[in-house]
Amino acid sequence: MIIGCALFMELLDSTAVLTALAQIAEDFGESSVHMNLVVSLYLLAVAMFIPISGWLAERHGPRRVFVLAILLFMASSLACAASSSLLQLSLARFCQGMAGAMMVPVGQVILLRWTRKADLLRAMAFLTMPALLGPVVGPPLGGLLVTCLSWHWIFLINLPIGLLGILLILRHIPDYPGRQRQPLDLAGFLSSSLALACLVLAFESIGHGSLEWFWSCALLASGLLSGALYLRHARRRPSPLLDLSLLNIATFGIVLKGGMLFRLGSASLPFLLVLLFQVGFGLSALEAGLLTFAGGVGALLIKFISVPLVRRFGFRRILVCNAFLAGASIAVCALLREDSSALSIVLVLFAGGLSRSLQMSSMGALTYADIDTCQASKASTLSAMSVQLSMSLAVGIAALLLGLIQRLRAHETPSVGDIGLAMVLVSLLCMASGLCFRRLAGDSGTAVSR
Missing domain, CATH: 1.20.1250.20 (MFS general substrate transporter like domains)
Structure with a gap:
């Protein structure tokens, strides 16, 4: 704590x-x-x-x-x-x-x-x-x-x-x-930092429209090129700054990849909820914030029963099934309307908070289940990097989907239906992460769930 x-x-x-x-x-x-x-x-x-x-x-x-x-x-x-x-x-x-x-x-x-x-x-x-x-x-x-x-x-x-x-x-x-x-490893630090910086700024600019498309694409290309240079550099060093060989550890690699896919969907929800409540429903920033607080309450309460749940059902079953439930909780938000009662909105967000929090806790523990103490620093750095990239990319994907929906429907400003459809699409990313988690062995993470 x-x-x-x-x-x-x-x-x-x-x-x-x-x-x-x-x-x-x-x-x-x-x-x-x-x-x-x-x-x-x-x-x-x-x-x-x-x-x-x-x-x-x-x-x-x-x-x-x-x-x-x-x-x-x-x-x-x-x-x-x-x-x-x-x-x-x-x-x-x-x-x-x-x-x-x-x-x-x-x-x-x-x-x-x-x-x-x-x-x-x-x-x-x-x-x-x-x-x-x-x-x-x-x-x-x-x-x-x-x-x-x-x-x-x-x-x-x-x-x-x-x-x-x-x-x-x-x-x-x-x-x-x-x-x-x-x-x-100075060369590795410079190339990896440049790659991450360019990619994060590219995703951020795409999500918020802060740069013209040319410059966003230029940042994206620069990030990919720097990333390729780092990969080439890392293969030639016995101990690279970002040790990608850790991905060969089954639990670490699968959870890192599945976790990125899950966050692409779940991390876009706050962005879409703000648009739904403030643009779609016409609520103030404070009113919208107080409604979304219900998700935080759900996230807090599930912490007290997450350990018994994982011990009862196992990491693999929890991550696979809950990926679908978390995605469904996002899709249900698309059914909310301006005349929906405050209680129904709170209950939907509360249930979603429960599901996403359980998934985050389970992924966090299983990520390091098979990591030795001597590998902890490199594993945590690689994990933090994947989280930063996926969180940045999530808003960009949500913004791109919403913009495409608006253009197809010829809407100048996003309607409640437009935002709802975007929520349904990003919910599919959460559900798709369950396919990654299916590759886990049935006894994965037993060392951390006894």
Whole structure:
């Protein structure tokens, strides 16, 4: 829970800031179009520095790197709040992204070293909670802070959370020493960082329409080319920065691929729900945020029964069957209408939160079921990279599908029916992930579900 709180701080900040962009633009005298730089630079920094996070944890010790990452996040949050221009805010957000890139994989390294295999499922159940609650709590909390106080408090709220996290880490988490004296693979770092940065920015620009198609395609091509160069480089090194040979471990490789497919569908839901509630139903940002909070409640409650469920049915059956249920819960959202009762909306979102949270917890534990402690840092880096790419690509896919539906139906703005059809299509991605999980052996993950 200590590590999860630090991750929650990062995810809360990254979603809450979206609600403040309009007020920040007004205070700085900038066009709202230019404010996309605040989001893009954060994503750029996260993508650039994820590849090096595992190496830093092994070199200097995970607890030390994790504490330094929180300190950098706090300092950059203070710099964000003190910014008086778009340039200052953008640079501070880039530093926030650097810190955020270290938190997720390094936090997982600590968890893998600290937790016995038999307790990994329970630990992952609580570690994945921030990934589900952050995007849900962030928008309504951000709207509340902006409305009642000012946009500065979106960043200042990180200071007490970060300070508490550091105190708890220093008190309760062992100081595992650095074990690796291998020099940094600089060529691998540069090529992998460039590939991730270009791909994430390409997907982000496609999803939000922040760049013309030519530049989005140029970023995509650059990312693919840099990725190909990294693959060529990695084959020639005995110990590459991103060790793709880990994909040969059955549980790790299957869950990583199936998890990416599942997140392509599930991570697009918040984007589509915002459009449905605000554009389709005409609700305010705060009203829409309070409705989506029901999904967060469901995500929280399932954590207390996820371990008995996996022990009863096994990882393979849970992941295969629940992939279909999670996809169905997204498709059911397409049936919601403006005259739907608040209770029916809450129940649908609550059920969806239960299903997606169970899937995330199960995938998180099974990912590392057959990973040795000495492989933890490289495995967590590779996992964080796949999550970052799939989360970025998810919004791009949802936006592309919605735009295509609008053009086919000759609608200038998306209607409730257009958004609903897009939800049905992305739900198929969640269901398709079940085909990947079917390749798991029946006894997969027994070491972490006893």
